[in-house]
Amino acid sequence: MLIFVVRRFGTMVLTMVVVSLLLFLLLEINVASVAIKVLGPYSSEEQRQIWLEANGYLEPFYIRYFTWLGNFVVGDFGESIRFKVPVGEVLWPRLGNTGILGLATMIVVVPLALCLGVLAGMKEGSGLDRTISVGSIITTSIPEFASAVLLSAVFVFYLDLLPGTSSMAGGFSLNQLILPVMVLVLYDFGYVTRMTRASMSEVMMTHYIRTAVLKGLPYKTVILRHALRNALIAPFTVIMLQINWLLSGVIVVEFFYAYKGFGALLLEASLNQDIFLIEACAMVAVFVAVATQTIADVGYTYLNPRIRFA
Amino acid sequence: MTDITAGIPRRESSIIRTLKGMALIRESAVGMIGLALILFWGVLAILADLIAPFDPNATLYPLAFPGTTVEGMGTFWLGTDHLGRDVLSRIIHGSRTVLIFAPLATFCAYLVGIPMGLAAGYRRGMTDAILSFISNVILSFPVLVLYIIIIATIGASATNIIIAVTFASAPGIFRIVRGLVLDLRNREYVFAAETRGETPWRIMLVEILPNARGPLIVDACLRVGYVIITIGVLGFLGLGLPPPDPDWGGMINETRQMAMSFPHMTVFPCIAISSLVLGFNLLADGLREVSLRD
Numbered sequence: 001m002l003i004f005v006v007r008r009f010g011t012m013v014l015t016m017v018v019v020s021l022l023l024f025l026l027l028e029i030n031v032a033s034v035a036i037k038v039l040g041p042y043s044s045e046e047q048r049q050i051w052l053e054a055n056g057y058l059e060p061f062y063i064r065y066f067t068w069l070g071n072f073v074v075g076d077f078g079e080s081i082r083f084k085v086p087v088g089e090v091l092w093p094r095l096g097n098t099g100i101l102g103l104a105t106m107i108v109v110v111p112l113a114l115c116l117g118v119l120a121g122m123k124e125g126s127g128l129d130r131t132i133s134v135g136s137i138i139t140t141s142i143p144e145f146a147s148a149v150l151l152s153a154v155f156v157f158y159l160d161l162l163p164g165t166s167s168m169a170g171g172f173s174l175n176q177l178i179l180p181v182m183v184l185v186l187y188d189f190g191y192v193t194r195m196t197r198a199s200m201s202e203v204m205m206t207h208y209i210r211t212a213v214l215k216g217l218p219y220k221t222v223i224l225r226h227a228l229r230n231a232l233i234a235p236f237t238v239i240m241l242q243i244n245w246l247l248s249g250v251i252v253v254e255f256f257y258a259y260k261g262f263g264a265l266l267l268e269a270s271l272n273q274d275i276f277l278i279e280a281c282a283m284v285a286v287f288v289a290v291a292t293q294t295i296a297d298v299g300y301t302y303l304n305p306r307i308r309f310a
Numbered sequence: 311m312t313d314i315t316a317g318i319p320r321r322e323s324s325i326i327r328t329l330k331g332m333a334l335i336r337e338s339a340v341g342m343i344g345l346a347l348i349l350f351w352g353v354l355a356i357l358a359d360l361i362a363p364f365d366p367n368a369t370l371y372p373l374a375f376p377g378t379t380v381e382g383m384g385t386f387w388l389g390t391d392h393l394g395r396d397v398l399s400r401i402i403h404g405s406r407t408v409l410i411f412a413p414l415a416t417f418c419a420y421l422v423g424i425p426m427g428l429a430a431g432y433r434r435g436m437t438d439a440i441l442s443f444i445s446n447v448i449l450s451f452p453v454l455v456l457y458i459i460i461i462a463t464i465g466a467s468a469t470n471i472i473i474a475v476t477f478a479s480a481p482g483i484f485r486i487v488r489g490l491v492l493d494l495r496n497r498e499y500v501f502a503a504e505t506r507g508e509t510p511w512r513i514m515l516v517e518i519l520p521n522a523r524g525p526l527i528v529d530a531c532l533r534v535g536y537v538i539i540t541i542g543v544l545g546f547l548g549l550g551l552p553p554p555d556p557d558w559g560g561m562i563n564e565t566r567q568m569a570m571s572f573p574h575m576t577v578f579p580c581i582a583i584s585s586l587v588l589g590f591n592l593l594a595d596g597l598r599e600v601s602l603r604d
Contacts, residue, residue: 011446015446015447015450018443018447019447019450019451022447023459026459026460026463027459027463029463029464030463133595134340137340137588137591137592137595138588140591141535141584141587141588141591142580142584142587142588143539143542143543143583143584143587144543145542145543145546145559145562145580146542146562146580146581146583146584147580149562149566149573149576149577149580150577150580150581152570153573153576153577156570157570157573164570244452244453245452245453247452247454247455248452248453248454248455249454251454251455251458251547252454252543252546252547255546255547256566266455266458267458267547270458270459270462270463271462271548273462278459281455282451282455282459285451285452285455286450286451286452286455288452289450289451289452290450293450
């Protein structure tokens with residue numbers, strides 16, 4: 001078990017290093033245009049060259065990469081060109097905001113999706129199952145930007161109940177959190193529901209459930225004591241992996257609602273060629289994704305005794 | 311020499327069998343609704359020039375609400391946008407953009423993903439280890455993060471969107487194909503082909519790939535849906551196809567500032583894109599249901 005965890009952790013670190021190199025290579029494509037962003041479109045070629053020289057952009061690629069990597073490991077993420085402050089100063093508060101958004105979404109999605117999935121999977125092919133299944137296909141078919149528009153049209157334009165932007169300019173406000181969370185929940189719960197349903201209906205067909213039913217246990221006991229424990233192992237992985245999707249969704253939602261979060265920051269950084277900020281944001285995103293994947297893998301082996309020492 | 315296959319009824323070609331299998335979709339109500347939605351948009355896309363009441367890029371009459379009739383012009387059934395372009399015509403022409411680029415980009419992703427998956431699953435060993443590691447690295451990015459960084463770096467154009475989709479989706483396809491091949495490579499017909507001395511690539515493409523088609527067709531439907539969403543999201547974030555040609559995501563982005571006063575400009579493109587994605591998702595669900603039945 002320990003060896004498995006260590007190996008998983010090693011892969012995680014290696015993935016992060018390769019990702020950072022890949023990102024660096026990708027951003028290398030038009031590294032020279034950083035000067036244009038900083039000095040403006042009317043700067044002369046000469047000025048740009050001087051700026052690039054002064055800021056170390058003309059050094060060979062590998063030197064810049066290893067300098068960056070060395071600084072990154074000790075927590076110095078470089079300076080943001082866009083915000084003219086160290087990257088960490090913009091990044092961490094933004095990340096906290098996104099954390100609130102993500103946490104709120106998960107708090108709604110997990111119980112909702114598990115309940116619906118279990119209800120649908122309990123009796124495959126029943127009316128309830130079909131309703132939940134089709135319902136979850138419909139909600140996952142509506143892209144986040146579309147549901148953001150539709151929900152805003154209803155709750156902001158027609159009913160005038162909720163604010164249309166969530167910039168949190170006047171401090172934290174729960175009211176402004178409702179719409180972004182609603183959009184994320186709507187898009188994300190369907191997949192978890194379907195996976196829970198699949199897992200549940202598989203368990204319901206096993207012999208030990210049939211035995212439990214035949215020996216006369218109340219249906220409630222069969223579901224709660226026998227079926228659920230086994231049916232909820234697979235959804236655990238799905239929920240952990242869902243965090244990766246959530247990070248994508250967060251970008252759209254934060255952009256739409258002007259929420260000062262990490263996704264909006266990444267988008268702004270990308271559009272402004274803010275290389276250090278892009279690097280830092282992307283590394284954080286990949287770290288979250290890889291870490292949740294590792295937790296999912298390790299947790300799965302822990303939860304499922306049959307593969308514990310595989 | 312006598313023909314030893316005489317008397318054995320010839321099997322239909324695998325293409326015909328695939329089509330017959332897919333025709334079973336009519337047994338699934340959900341699948342038929344999906345197919346109908348896709349066909350609806352498909353017909354609109356093909357006949358866009360005939361059906362669309364106005365030129366999608368012509369500025370006619372600004373800020374008309376749905377159903378407004380203007381003397382000498384006609385009725386704007388879904389209203390007009392901030393520049394006075396007919397929303398209905400733009401949606402109809404936009405279906406063309408989506409239905410060309412989404413399947414094309416998905417196809418390119420398969421073109422890359424399938425050979426990778428075949429090679430990794432069939433050869434295993436080092437090939438598998440290297441290809442798997444590469445795809446794990448790419449898959450560890452949250453999808454949209456990858457798209458944004460790629461498009462923001464290489465610029466927004468139709469070709470670049472296809473490149474980005476291929477780059478981001480091929481690893482997912484690789485994983486599925488690899489899994490299927492690992493299972494199929496131990497079948498008797500593969501051993502038979504190996505004994506006959508067929509070349510590895512012939513075995514992969516002729517013996518293994520056709521037998522993996524079922525799950526791949528279902529996956530392709532789902533994936534086209536995702537790609538439609540992706541193209542929409544990129545358009546919405548301002549990284550999509552350059553204006554003025556209508557693109558659903560772009561339409562939403564251009565008009566969302568006015569969504570609070572003129573919701574029709576954004577709501578209708580949203581409904582359009584959702585219904586098309588829904589079509590592909592329902593079709594995939596129907597196909598899966600039908601394929602699991604036997």
